[in-house]
Amino acid sequence: MADQNPSPEQLTQVDYRPSGRGWxxxxxxxxxxxxxxxxxPKNLIALGLPNPREWQPFDQDWKLPPDWKEIILAGMxxxxxxxxxxxLFMDICVxxxxxxxxxxxxxxxxxxxxxxxxxAELIRSVYRRYFTTAGRLFGSAVGxxxxxxxxxxxxxxxxxxxxxxxxxxxxxxxxxxxxxxxxIGRELLTLVGCxxxxxLEPVANCFRTGNHxxxxxxxxxxxxxxxxxxxxxxxxxxxxxSINRKGAEVLFVMPSADYFGTPHYYTLLxxxxxxxxxxLDYSLTAYASDGGNFGLFxxxxxxxxxxAKVYAEARRLGVxxxxxxxCGHMWRVLHQYMDTMNGPADFLEVPVSPVTRTRFDHxxxxxxxxxxxxxxxxxxxxxxxxxxxxxxxxxVTFHDSCNPSRAMGLMEEPRYIIRNTxxxxxxxxxxxxxxxxxxxxxxxxxxxxxxxxxxxRGGFPRANAVRYVRDKHGVNVLACICAIxxxxxxxxxxxxxxxxxxxxxxxxxxxxxxxxxxxxRTTDLRGEPLAxxxxxxxxx
Amino acid sequence: xxxxSSLVAVLILAGIxxxxxxxxxxxxxxxxxxxxxAVAIFLVGxxxxxxxxxRTPVPFRIPTTCGQQRSLxxxxxxxxxxxxxxxxxxxxMALEVxxxxxxxxxxxxxxxxxxxxxxxxxxGDGEDGRPGAARLVYGEQKWLxxxxxxxxxxFLFVLLRHLRFFLEPTPAWVxxxxxxxxxFQVGAPVVYATDLALLAALGYLFVRRVSxxxxxxxxLFQDYFALYLLIGLVVSGVLMRxxxxxxxxxxxxxxxxxxxxxxxxxxxxxxxxxxxLFLLSALVAYFPFSKLMHMAGVxxxxxxxxxxxxxxxxxVNPWNYPVKVHTYEEWEDEFRDKMKxxxxxxxxA
Numbered sequence: 001m002a003d004q005n006p007s008p009e010q011l012t013q014v015d016y017r018p019s020g021r022g023w024x025x026x027x028x029x030x031x032x033x034x035x036x037x038x039x040x041p042k043n044l045i046a047l048g049l050p051n052p053r054e055w056q057p058f059d060q061d062w063k064l065p066p067d068w069k070e071i072i073l074a075g076m077x078x079x080x081x082x083x084x085x086x087x088l089f090m091d092i093c094v095x096x097x098x099x100x101x102x103x104x105x106x107x108x109x110x111x112x113x114x115x116x117x118x119x120a121e122l123i124r125s126v127y128r129r130y131f132t133t134a135g136r137l138f139g140s141a142v143g144x145x146x147x148x149x150x151x152x153x154x155x156x157x158x159x160x161x162x163x164x165x166x167x168x169x170x171x172x173x174x175x176x177x178x179x180x181x182x183x184i185g186r187e188l189l190t191l192v193g194c195x196x197x198x199x200l201e202p203v204a205n206c207f208r209t210g211n212h213x214x215x216x217x218x219x220x221x222x223x224x225x226x227x228x229x230x231x232x233x234x235x236x237x238x239x240x241x242s243i244n245r246k247g248a249e250v251l252f253v254m255p256s257a258d259y260f261g262t263p264h265y266y267t268l269l270x271x272x273x274x275x276x277x278x279x280l281d282y283s284l285t286a287y288a289s290d291g292g293n294f295g296l297f298x299x300x301x302x303x304x305x306x307x308a309k310v311y312a313e314a315r316r317l318g319v320x321x322x323x324x325x326x327c328g329h330m331w332r333v334l335h336q337y338m339d340t341m342n343g344p345a346d347f348l349e350v351p352v353s354p355v356t357r358t359r360f361d362h363x364x365x366x367x368x369x370x371x372x373x374x375x376x377x378x379x380x381x382x383x384x385x386x387x388x389x390x391x392x393x394x395x396v397t398f399h400d401s402c403n404p405s406r407a408m409g410l411m412e413e414p415r416y417i418i419r420n421t422x423x424x425x426x427x428x429x430x431x432x433x434x435x436x437x438x439x440x441x442x443x444x445x446x447x448x449x450x451x452x453x454x455x456x457r458g459g460f461p462r463a464n465a466v467r468y469v470r471d472k473h474g475v476n477v478l479a480c481i482c483a484i485x486x487x488x489x490x491x492x493x494x495x496x497x498x499x500x501x502x503x504x505x506x507x508x509x510x511x512x513x514x515x516x517x518x519x520x521r522t523t524d525l526r527g528e529p530l531a532x533x534x535x536x537x538x539x540x
Numbered sequence: 541x542x543x544x545s546s547l548v549a550v551l552i553l554a555g556i557x558x559x560x561x562x563x564x565x566x567x568x569x570x571x572x573x574x575x576x577x578a579v580a581i582f583l584v585g586x587x588x589x590x591x592x593x594x595r596t597p598v599p600f601r602i603p604t605t606c607g608q609q610r611s612l613x614x615x616x617x618x619x620x621x622x623x624x625x626x627x628x629x630x631x632x633m634a635l636e637v638x639x640x641x642x643x644x645x646x647x648x649x650x651x652x653x654x655x656x657x658x659x660x661x662x663x664g665d666g667e668d669g670r671p672g673a674a675r676l677v678y679g680e681q682k683w684l685x686x687x688x689x690x691x692x693x694x695f696l697f698v699l700l701r702h703l704r705f706f707l708e709p710t711p712a713w714v715x716x717x718x719x720x721x722x723x724f725q726v727g728a729p730v731v732y733a734t735d736l737a738l739l740a741a742l743g744y745l746f747v748r749r750v751s752x753x754x755x756x757x758x759x760l761f762q763d764y765f766a767l768y769l770l771i772g773l774v775v776s777g778v779l780m781r782x783x784x785x786x787x788x789x790x791x792x793x794x795x796x797x798x799x800x801x802x803x804x805x806x807x808x809x810x811x812x813x814x815x816x817l818f819l820l821s822a823l824v825a826y827f828p829f830s831k832l833m834h835m836a837g838v839x840x841x842x843x844x845x846x847x848x849x850x851x852x853x854x855x856v857n858p859w860n861y862p863v864k865v866h867t868y869e870e871w872e873d874e875f876r877d878k879m880k881x882x883x884x885x886x887x888x889a
Contacts, residue, residue, distance in 0.1 A: 012674030018757040084596040092837035097755040101649045143760040169604045173643040175843035218882035308865040340855045366851035409609030409622035435606040464676040
């Protein structure tokens with residue numbers, strides 16, 4: 001793959017002038033590097049989804065069911081009646097274009113159909129044709145289009161070229177949220193069996209084993225035990241990490257990448273060290289072994305199907321409340337969907353930190369707390385002994401992940417933790433962080449290798465800001481609280497901003513945390529030597 | 541193409557109106573029936589649309605958070621940009637509706653390879669041989685916000701000023717509005733600031749739509765159509781106020797007759813007035829079927845009018861239905877032997 005990649009010089013030759021052809025023409029060229037492969041039939045079968053078959057996007061014949069058009073239109077009707085967001089967003093866009101250059105895919109590709117307004121028009125044009133009088137009467141003269149196979153292919157291409165990051169909705173004067181439209185668009189495609197494998201295989205795995213990677217309970221246990229051993233090697237402290245233990249006070253749920261991916265893994269070491277040090281009475285779970293939820297990238301129904309296990313497991317184990325690890329889209333689900341879909345959580349208690357006795361009233365109903373909220377509270381109460389110098393080899397910037405920032409508002413907690421565990425911290429420019437943060441370009445299940453060119457293009461706005469703080473402040477690590485970020489930012493940074501690593505926030509916590517009975521640390525959680533005292537940075 | 545065809549459409553409408561005003565037998569229809577029908581369409585149409593939206597459920601609480609959430613007491617939360625109280629939501633909506641808060645954020649961004657003008661080329665100096673000089677640059681872009689704000693507020697002002705045609709006697713506050721509007725006392729008759737602002741704002745919105753390649757590309761027939769209707773409306777009004785003074789007394793007879801359901805068709809009114817009235821009627825009748833419905837829709841937008849109180853208070857989905865899940869029992873059944881071998885606790889031995 002690598003040798004075929006375009007060079008950065010090629011990728012940044014972006015022409016923002018749209019071509020002469022009007023956008024009503026649905027023709028799409030499935031060019032290698034810019035789309036994802038289709039879902040394997042076994043995954044659709046495992047989930048009971050319609051129209052499992054062998055096919056690929058570049059095929060002429062997509063082997064759609066004979067009545068595919070009726071299915072899509074009935075599906076649209078149903079969703080127009082169920083989602084005020086969808087109906088309203090179909091009706092009120094004025095095409096002012098303020099969203100256009102807010103999309104990382106548009107900025108990086110110049111493809112006009114990546115302007116959020118046009119992404120929505122792809123479906124809105126069909127809405128006009130079949131659901132409005134003007135569209136029925138005047139057709140293409142008023143921007144209405146017949147639903148054809150070409151239109152469906154175009155939907156597939158562009159709804160899997162949107163990471164549901166919601167940046168455009170921050171700038172839209174009516175709050176039109178393209179994520180909402182893409183989610184509905186993907187639901188409609190799912191009705192006729194047009195899914196991508198990078199989403200659906202994790203979903204199928206998650207449904208069966210509890211996690212996206214398909215790790216079975218004994219494998220889960222192995223991974224955790226391995227982490228416990230490794231942490232002991234680094235710190236000299238043996239921590240206890242029980243799994244599926246009934247009667248624990250807290251259930252801890254994390255994205256599966258934390259115990260299987262790098263650099264996620266160092267974040268896991270950080271959690272384990274922290275929980276041990278504060279004596280948290282918690283249990284991990286091999287059943288709800290993934291808080292991540294690729295259902296979010298498939299359909300609302302699939303979100304609910306995958307998310308159900310979290311409350312079910314909390315109930316079975318009889319815990320008091322739930323704590324959640326670092327993950328972006330997982331927290332979109334936990335914050336905005338879980339309670340509505342699978343609640344009420346009346347069998348749990350309002351979360352109270354056993355260490356500081358802080359009552360997390362902001363989670364009074366859902367009864368699930370983000371690890372950054374939990375840790376920030378510990379630090380604020382002076383309950384952690386932190387040696388910042390152990391992170392002196394890091395010069396940190398923080399990447400707000402799309403969902404925690406724009407669907408949750410979790411912005412200060414991670415920064416507070418970083419400032420208390422590291423001495424060198426520099427934010428990126430204002431219009432690229434917090435609610436205006438740029439997506440990694442690989443979110444919503446698009447982080448696959450065959451889609452690399454599009455990922456690099458979509459990731460450029462983020463990488464550009466990283467490069468800026470790298471050159472200006474000497475930043476050498478990008479901290480984030482999202483499992484997809486941790487998986488996809490390293491190659492992105494290597495391409496656009498070499499010399500900058502990627503790390504979870506709790507990796508810094510694990511590095512800085514002075515544990516009772518620990519041996520003197522010579523390495524960080526990555527096993528890399530700590531900065532010698534004389535080289536320590538002078539930032540205070 | 542869209543820009544031209546919609547112009548032709550509006551010109552045809554204006555021509556029809558001129559004919560209607562010039563030809564005596566048609567005049568009653570254009571003076572009374574058309575406006576009455578238009579208003580009826582507007583009222584029924586807007587109500588139908590709004591009720592249609594309002595009856596559609598909001599299954600999930602999906603605010604777009606544009607600031608720090610309310611979590612720990614010592615972290616300063618953004619009570620307006622990420623509101624968790626009703627007051628916060630009202631404030632957020634007020635900023636959105638009255639001041640176009642979100643549009644105010646607007647910036648312009650593009651990849652460029654142009655050299656940096658002043659010294660500190662912090663990025664893109666190609667230090668490591670790549671990635672060359674390309675970088676993303678942003679610029680302030682407040683004109684759209686300014687024009688939109690100028691247009692909407694001026695339109696409201698002008699609308700209120702027109703109440704003097706519909707109320708007898710004219711309420712004092714309408715006179716006060718007019719006095720404020722004409723504060724600068726330019727020319728005779730006094731030039732209203734809002735008239736100038738309307739012309740300038742509509743001019744900007746039109747020029748932007750045809751000259752910005754991206755915006756031109758996304759523009760549909762109906763985008764130009766609404767603009768031309770508004771421009772026609774404003775231009776005909778301005779012409780009457782400042783250049784071809786029509787018989788105001790006769791017009792007020794007509795307008796008062798309309799609102800008091802005692803129709804009068806004056807004989808001596810310039811056809812230009814009929815153009816003004818007809819374009820307004822067209823705009824009003826077109827309104828419920830068009831993107832202009834954003835006026836009502838913005839209030840219902842779920843990403844803006846919902847509180848970020850998701851974990852504090854449960855949101856209920858009226859159509860939440862049971863789904864097929866993979867239960868713990870099914871899961872343990874599949875993996876029980878492996879779990880026992882690994883020493884993991886099981887429910888059923």
